[in-house]
Amino acid sequence: MSDHVLGVVMNGVTGRMGYRQHLVRSVLAINEQGGVTLPDGGRVRLRPVLVGRNAAKLAELADRHGVADHTTDLDAALADPANTIYFDAQVTQARVAATLKAIAAGKHVYTEKPTAESVTEAIRLAQAAEDAGVRNGVVQDKLFLPGLLKLKRLIDGGFFGQILSVRGEFGYWVFEGDWQAAQRPSWNYRSEDGGGIVLDMFPHWAYVLENLFGPVVSVYAQVSTHIPERWDESGQRYKATADDAAYGVFELAGGVIAQINSSWAVRVNRDELVEFQVDGTHGSAVAGLRGCRVQHRSATPKPVWNPDVPATARFRDGWQEVPDNAEFDNGFKVQWEQFIRHVVAGTPFPYTLRSGARGVQIAELGLRSHAEGRRLPVTGL
Ligand SMILES: NC(=O)c1ccc[n+]([C@@H]2O[C@H](COP(=O)([O-])OP(=O)(O)OC[C@H]3O[C@@H](n4cnc5c(N)ncnc54)[C@H](O)[C@@H]3O)[C@@H](O)[C@H]2O)c1
Numbered sequence: 001m002s003d004h005v006l007g008v009v010m011n012g013v014t015g016r017m018g019y020r021q022h023l024v025r026s027v028l029a030i031n032e033q034g035g036v037t038l039p040d041g042g043r044v045r046l047r048p049v050l051v052g053r054n055a056a057k058l059a060e061l062a063d064r065h066g067v068a069d070h071t072t073d074l075d076a077a078l079a080d081p082a083n084t085i086y087f088d089a090q091v092t093q094a095r096v097a098a099t100l101k102a103i104a105a106g107k108h109v110y111t112e113k114p115t116a117e118s119v120t121e122a123i124r125l126a127q128a129a130e131d132a133g134v135r136n137g138v139v140q141d142k143l144f145l146p147g148l149l150k151l152k153r154l155i156d157g158g159f160f161g162q163i164l165s166v167r168g169e170f171g172y173w174v175f176e177g178d179w180q181a182a183q184r185p186s187w188n189y190r191s192e193d194g195g196g197i198v199l200d201m202f203p204h205w206a207y208v209l210e211n212l213f214g215p216v217v218s219v220y221a222q223v224s225t226h227i228p229e230r231w232d233e234s235g236q237r238y239k240a241t242a243d244d245a246a247y248g249v250f251e252l253a254g255g256v257i258a259q260i261n262s263s264w265a266v267r268v269n270r271d272e273l274v275e276f277q278v279d280g281t282h283g284s285a286v287a288g289l290r291g292c293r294v295q296h297r298s299a300t301p302k303p304v305w306n307p308d309v310p311a312t313a314r315f316r317d318g319w320q321e322v323p324d325n326a327e328f329d330n331g332f333k334v335q336w337e338q339f340i341r342h343v344v345a346g347t348p349f350p351y352t353l354r355s356g357a358r359g360v361q362i363a364e365l366g367l368r369s370h371a372e373g374r375r376l377p378v379t380g381l
Pocket of ligand 1: 011012013014015016017018052053089090091092094112113114139141185200
């Protein structure tokens with residue numbers, strides 16, 4: 001049995017994702033539960049080293065959570081041999097340079113998505129990690145959501161028969177920032193700062209589709225900037241140069257057609273902020289972040305089109321909730337635990353920077369498809 005303490009350099013912890021999902025709900029939560037359990041029964045505890053640009057903010061965070069180490073000097077943190085892992089949740093634009101430095105310093109690397117702004121850079125990053133022989137990974141949190149785990153269970157159990165199509169609806173209204181503060185950072189709405197909903201969400205859809213239904217073989221997208229100007233964190237008006245909505249059609253190997261709307265300019269009339277409807281010959285399901293409902297072919301009503309009479313059937317009542325049948329832990333933490341086991345014990349970890357590059361490729365093809373007004377094939381990376 002082996003016990004370890006790993007130094008984890010965490011860059012971007014003052015941000016939304018870095019702070020809440022990765023520092024508090026993953027790394028600190030792992031330590032609170034006594035560490036990550038290894039296959040041999042040993043345990044790994046993590047020693048976070050908070051890295052960022054603002055010393056005062058880092059000191060405040062460290063103090064609030066009893067974290068001993070923080071610095072604005074990334075190079076110094078990477079030079080310390082006790083720091084084994086580099087984690088990056090910075091703005092996307094800052095990711096590649098910092099992660100390449102960590103790879104050059106021999107660190108294992110784990111990053112938020114998208115791994116880069118362009119497929120060229122994403123491949124460069126994956127290649128650098130592979131050449132250096134360091135363990136590497138990208139956050140693919142949606143796979144660990146209870147709703148999608150239930151969907152995966154239905155697929156594995158053969159519930160759907162032949163799967164025909166997937167319809168995804170993602171989005172909510174992001175306030176413009178004038179009369180109510182925006183609930184997302186302003187860089188998300190500037191393409192020159194790495195923003196845009198395609199670059200943000202298509203990498204998620206790429207791994208969700210690939211892992212559940214099959215890899216994407218072609219992409220068609222219509223993209224829009226519905227809200228042309230917004231107000232930033234300091235109340236300044238700015239031009240929204242990045243896309244805030246994308247209407248995508250993805251053809252999957254095996255013939256499944258997936259159609260996913262992503263929008264920050266839509267009001268929610270759904271049970272959850274993202275929902276996927278999957279239709280198969282034997283049954284259908286609607287999965288959200290947490291819930292999943294099904295309708296088997298034996299319980300499928302037979303609607304007859306007649307607009308002359310009011311609808312009496314309550315269609316949504318004819319669906320059945322899929323039970324949890326398991327405890328679902330926080331998906332970000334579960335993936336961290338898998339990555340730590342991968343680093344220390346060499347257990348498999350399919351969510352590599354190479355798979356992250358496939359996500360960036362799907363985003364890039366989505367934007368190009370829109371610009372060229374045509375469907376584009378996905379060629380192997
Ligand atoms: N997995 C998910 O579901 C998910 C959700 C949201 C965002 N993300 C990704 O996480 C990353 C961070 O997003 P966020 O929403 O936390 O952003 P954020 O703006 O809240 O945080 C960005 C962090 O990067 C730091 N930073 C470093 N260099 C910077 C620079 N030049 N300009 C501005 N900030 C800089 C900031 O200080 C901050 O700590 C992005 O790559 C984003 O795509 C992932």
